Amino acid sequence: MKKALICAMLMASSAIGARASESTNDSLYLFSYASDNINGNGGLRLAWSADGKMWHKIGGGYDFVKSDYGAWGSGKRMFDPVLERQKGGIWVCSWLVKKDGCVMALTESRDLLLWKPQDYMSARVMMGPNRNVPRDTVAFNDGTRATGRVHRVEKQVVENVIAEYERRQYRTARNNELMKDDKARFAGLGKVTVTVTPRPQDQKAISPDLFGVFFEDINYAADGGLYAELVQNRGFEYSDADHPRHEGWGPAYAWRTYGGAALSFDTANPIHANNAHYAVLDVSKPGDAMANTGFDGIAVKQGDTYLLSLFGRMVEGNGRRVRVALRTKDGREIGSVAVTLPRDGWRKLNAKIKATETAADAELAIMPEAAGRYAFDMVSLFPKDTYKGRRNGLRRDLAEAIANLKPRFVRFPGGCVAHGNGIQNIYRWKNTVGPLESRKGMANIWRYHQSVDLGFYEYFQFCEDMGAEPLPVLAAGVPCQNSSWGGDGQQGGIPLGKEMDEYIQDVLDLIEWANGDKTTKWGRVRAEAGHPKPFNLKYVGIGNEDLISEVFKERFKLIYDAVKAKYPDITVIGTVGPFYEGSDYEYGWQFAKELDVPIVDEHYYCPPGWFIHNRDFYDAYDRRGPKVYLGEYAAHAPGRPNNMETALSVALYLTDLERNADVVSLSSFAPLMARRGNTQWTPDMMYFDNTSVRLTTDYYVQRMYGQNVGDDYIPATVASDNDREDVNLRFGQSVVRDKETGDVIIKLVNALPVGVECRLNLGDMVADGTPTEVERMAGEPSDTRAKPSKTTGTISKEQAISLEPYSFTVIRAKAGSTLKK
Ligand code: AHR
DSSP states (O other): OHHHHHHHHHHHHGGGOOOGGGOOTTEEEEEEEESOTTTOOSOEEEEEESSSSSBEEGGGTOOSBOOOOSSSGGGOOOEEEEEEEOTTSOEEEEEESSTTOOEEEEEEESSSSSBOOOEEEEIIIIIGGGGOOOOEEEEBTTSOEEEEEEEEEEHHHHHHHHHHHHHHHHHHHHHTOOGGGHHHHTTTOOOEEEEEEEOGGGOEEOOTTOBOEEOOSOTTSTBTTTBOOOSTTTTSOOOGGGSTTOTTOSTTTTEEEETTOEEEEEOSSOSBTTBOOEEEEEESSBTBEEEEOBTTBEEEOTTOEEEEEEEEEEEEOSOOEEEEEEEOTTSOEEEEEEEEOOSSSOEEEEEEEEOSSOEEEEEEEEEESSSEEEEEEEEEEEESOBGGGOTTOBBHHHHHHHHTTOOSEEEESOSHHHHOSSGGGSOOGGGGSSOGGGOOOEEETTTEEEOOOSOHHHHHHHHHHHTOEEEEEEOOSSOOTTOOGGGOGGGSOSOTTHHHHHHHHHHHHHHHHHHSOTTSHHHHHHHHTTOOSOOOOOEEEEOSSOOOOHHHHHHHHHHHHHHHHHOTTSEEEEEOOSSSSSHHHHHHHHHHHHHTOSEEEEEEEEOHHHHHHTTTTTTTSOTTSOEEEEEEEEEOOTTOOOSHHHHHHHHHHHHHHHHTTTTEEEEOOSOOEEETTOOSSSOOSEEEOSSOEEEOHHHHHHHHHHTTOOSEEOOEEEEESOOOHHHHTTEEEEEEEOTTTOOEEEEEEEOSSSOEEEEEEOGGGSOTTEEEEEEEEEOOTTOSSOOOEEEEEEEOSEEEEEEOSSEEEEEEEOHHHHHHO
């Protein structure tokens, strides 16, 4: 219906094309054109003219509309855009997204600035004839020429566009301010004195769930990361589809043979249809072997026990005995065990190997003792020592680093992994529970394979072990708008009808799986997996920074209504696009308000300066509308480091997030972690290899907040002896109180190159001499290795604190105990 309407309007408007001679004093000429019609890599540009002869590019060729169709980056193209103005004054822009012209994109705007989320359709069927409008070629004042459409418009239209372009430029320049220029920016600045007087009488309740974590299987965060499995590609399910054009990627990846052994792969009589491939090892003599090289080697510690399991069966031969050994690079065995394979079909075999030496890059070798053909699948080696000792568990050091953040919730499985690369790649939770051999691994949107063996069960268990709420995010029936499979982006949602109904049922079943008692169908599945008690799920996210298209909206509403009807106590979290402004943000919010969605998920990755200059971002948010989950954010400085600059700009912003935690209920920095050498996205909060974890400055900021949350925010009056706005913007403070302990927590951020004396007037919030724990982190903006350190002391009702240049300080005053006395 909507498409037909736009079609008719476009036809009506095609006669509006203006001629230069028609100009008046109140009108100007506007020219719309494509920046690059050959490769389609640019967007829609605008130029103006008073006389239709001398043309000026607005913003020197700024893209006012960019195509959002297709894969990231150069996959998004715009050919031959046609801008038309309808009778009601609405501007409609259509363009071809492919060179062959078979798919057309459409968007509309009232002011040429805020554009609606784009819709895509078959150009031949729906729109072909309507683009048959005259094009003009004009010459710009810089000597270049372009072909496009000339319009006659009110002067105001052009003036508004130019003014907004200039505002955008101004904001961009401010957001791009970097601390490396602080010396010049703050030349001559002396110590700043700030007086902070909290007003406990104005305190307000804030979300105690404010700080959580975002876990996505990006950067090998799951397999080869948090999931403690040491064998890579244990099920031989790596396939070409995971990683097109990656040499050697497939069932044999991370496996090698020794001696005269031959390794092949079969799918006849697999251990499970979802795990179709298995290995067949053909050996003619002892010493012939296959070995797994792990994730860049297998790291083992002398004296530690490793749990081996594998499915095996004899295909041919009488030997049956197979030795499985940890082997160093130079061929020494540092622990082994023997298993006997059955002749009569698959059997799961379990054994233990004790490492006799420490090695960073051992292999797991499988060495039959006699000639024959041996079949293997799900060859697994786990350290016995996992987080909380769980079987099929998590790497202890990484899990503990996450637990130390004291997250109030864990988002899972993404990110883009949640909605996937095309509808066939949408993450389906049901594929990730049940016996490991029955799980259905799949291609990971970040171009590797995900086993899903760190699946929903392991995830919920991890949350419970840390005392965090699970916050699963499920696709809204649409894949990632940047999908590259098929090249068609999200415009293909799950077909409405039977398939979409089944998908909606999957969402409902997840809630039953998590919360239903063991007499329910899915509650029983959870109980059988080892968790008879419900997990007490409260939140479900639907959608991940999707394009707010009609395709999305239709599907989101179906899911949302179904969840609300069956599980009114579940808080559904909607989505408002990948930026802090623009069409998905604006129209996403509008849609969420229409539907009365309780919380929406905002994402923004911005330069450090954005966080400094947008500290009031949530101040004007409607307190009666949907709450906010700031689900993904990070400060991205040039080169994408984690340093004091990224950490401090976020620390500063988080003081304001606490101030606004009556509207922002949840937040999570993203991404959480990355495997060195397999990183698709930086910066991350922590980096790891097989034996070590590096915590970053951004991690420490999150930990300092996560360990110091409050449930009441205490506003303060802040008086500075300096009246420069840019100086005062770089000082942040937040005072919260933890109701249970009565502790008063004061966070102080100094993002200036000079010291700040902070005079705290705490009044009756503390007694003189109240014991404190103080955690402080300081360093030059480019410092990537800064770490916080802790001291103890006391605090008085009136207390001066010296804040070092570029520092973040958290003071925890144990006020509860003192004041009770
Ligand atoms: O955090 C990395 C990616 O950023 C997420 O997968 C996606 O949601 C966002 O674009």
